[in-house]
Amino acid sequence: MMKPIVFAAFMLCAFPAFAEDTLFIDMGGKAGIDRVVDEVEKIYLDDLRIKESFAESNLERLNVKLKEEFCVVAGGPCTYTGHTMEETHKGLHLKNFDFNALVEDLQLAMDKVGIPFAVQNRFLARLAPMQHQVVTQ
Amino acid sequence: MRFLGRLLAGLSFLAPAAAAAPWDMLDGGKLLATGGVSQVEGAGGGGIANWALITGYGTRDGVGINAHYTGVFLPDYTLHTAGVAVGLFDRLELSYAWQAFNTQQVGAALGLGQGYTFHQNIFGAKLKLVGDAVYDQDSWLPQISVGLQHKENDRGAVITAVGGKASVGTDYYIAASKLFLAQSLLVNASVRATKANQLGILGFGGDKHNDYSAQVETSAAYLFSKRFAVGAEFRTKPSNLSIAKEQDVWDVFAAYFFSKNLSATLAYADMGNIVIRNHQRGVYLSLQAGL
Numbered sequence: 001m002m003k004p005i006v007f008a009a010f011m012l013c014a015f016p017a018f019a020e021d022t023l024f025i026d027m028g029g030k031a032g033i034d035r036v037v038d039e040v041e042k043i044y045l046d047d048l049r050i051k052e053s054f055a056e057s058n059l060e061r062l063n064v065k066l067k068e069e070f071c072v073v074a075g076g077p078c079t080y081t082g083h084t085m086e087e088t089h090k091g092l093h094l095k096n097f098d099f100n101a102l103v104e105d106l107q108l109a110m111d112k113v114g115i116p117f118a119v120q121n122r123f124l125a126r127l128a129p130m131q132h133q134v135v136t137q
Numbered sequence: 138m139r140f141l142g143r144l145l146a147g148l149s150f151l152a153p154a155a156a157a158a159p160w161d162m163l164d165g166g167k168l169l170a171t172g173g174v175s176q177v178e179g180a181g182g183g184g185i186a187n188w189a190l191i192t193g194y195g196t197r198d199g200v201g202i203n204a205h206y207t208g209v210f211l212p213d214y215t216l217h218t219a220g221v222a223v224g225l226f227d228r229l230e231l232s233y234a235w236q237a238f239n240t241q242q243v244g245a246a247l248g249l250g251q252g253y254t255f256h257q258n259i260f261g262a263k264l265k266l267v268g269d270a271v272y273d274q275d276s277w278l279p280q281i282s283v284g285l286q287h288k289e290n291d292r293g294a295v296i297t298a299v300g301g302k303a304s305v306g307t308d309y310y311i312a313a314s315k316l317f318l319a320q321s322l323l324v325n326a327s328v329r330a331t332k333a334n335q336l337g338i339l340g341f342g343g344d345k346h347n348d349y350s351a352q353v354e355t356s357a358a359y360l361f362s363k364r365f366a367v368g369a370e371f372r373t374k375p376s377n378l379s380i381a382k383e384q385d386v387w388d389v390f391a392a393y394f395f396s397k398n399l400s401a402t403l404a405y406a407d408m409g410n411i412v413i414r415n416h417q418r419g420v421y422l423s424l425q426a427g428l
Contacts, residue, residue: 096196096227097166104168107363117362118321125318129275137198 040109164199179234193224203427296340306341343377384409
């Protein structure tokens with residue numbers, strides 16, 4: 001039989017995990033997140049403000065890694081196998097202007113996939129602190 | 138002196154950037170709505186409450202400028218405000234607003250004449266000190282700014298007659314803003330040191346009380362979409378004049394951002410008692426256009 005204190009510790013660990021999972025589900029699971037990434041990549045490459053930043057990118061690899069990363073950020077059952085945010089954005093000299101353009105395009109992609117605004121914001125809230133690693137200028 | 142030091146530290150951002158073409162500085166790079174709207178005294182904020190956000194859509198590498206008109210239509214008075222503001226490098230905000238407060242019938246009742254109007258020039262400056270209301274979602278630290286609003290009223294004789302002590306005054310404030318993005322909620326709180334009677338429309342200081350007092354402004358806005366926010370505000374005010382008890386004010390508002398170039402705010406505001414008239418509740422309408 002489980003000792004009460006162990007049970008309590010288990011519950012404390014378990015509840016935040018459940019909370020993480022609802023965002024993943026609310027975004028439409030792996031399929032929803034994959035669609036967001038497919039859409040946003042198209043929008044990025046069309047966006048005159050930031051398309052140059054992708055000139056050196058291996059787009060197929062980017063697509064795979066971004067899907068992994070977004071899945072992990074949303075609390076989904078994935079593993080991110082890519083480089084750190086510092087490494088992937090090193091040398092791109094991105095400014096807040098560029099970071100915000102990435103965010104705006106992501107919002108458009110999530111709109112297109114039909115993810116509700118409040119759910120989008122829960123996801124963006126987890127991405128926002130990456131500004132500290134992505135923006136180097 | 139400390140404030141001056143920080144102001145100069147903020148201004149040092151101007152030097153390197155000034156080398157770029159001036160037009161390119163209007164980068165419009167901030168996210169929609171994160172420049173706020175224009176509050177009633179011309180600063181970046183909500184309607185009646187101050188925010189810590191720097192006005193406009195210039196990022197920390199750019200500049201944003203805007204102009205606004207605000208009308209407050211109360212049962213016995215109207216207030217028209219027009220102003221311009223600039224946000225420099227998401228660090229320093231400078232604003233100017235001109236206010237006209239029309240006393241309509243009350244002016245006649247008080248022997249000043251029908252439609253007697255007080256005018257006020259308001260010069261504002263706001264400096265962001267720490268934090269970023271949008272990006273710092275991993276921290277509880279809000280964006281914190283300090284600022285001042287210097288106000289010059291043109292009706293010194295009437296102000297003296299009603300017990301006011303000065304026609305010129307300066308408010309000082311510290312403001313904190315935090316976007317709780319996961320909750321789609323923007324929360325603001327500020328403390329203002331002021332002597333102003335009815336925002337300065339009835340001058341500064343009074344026969345009852347002539348010292349600075351600390352007053353509070355709070356607001357919260359829920360974001361329904363990128364373009365649409367609904368919220369409420371509350372602001373306390375001093376009561377310095379013995380001729381009329383001044384009351385705290387509140388409003389509920391809806392703001393719509395058509396684009397980064399145009400926003401409209403509509404509110405229902407309760408401005409409380411103003412001189413000899415109680416229950417001054419009415420419509421607050423504000424338009425802001427900018428680059």
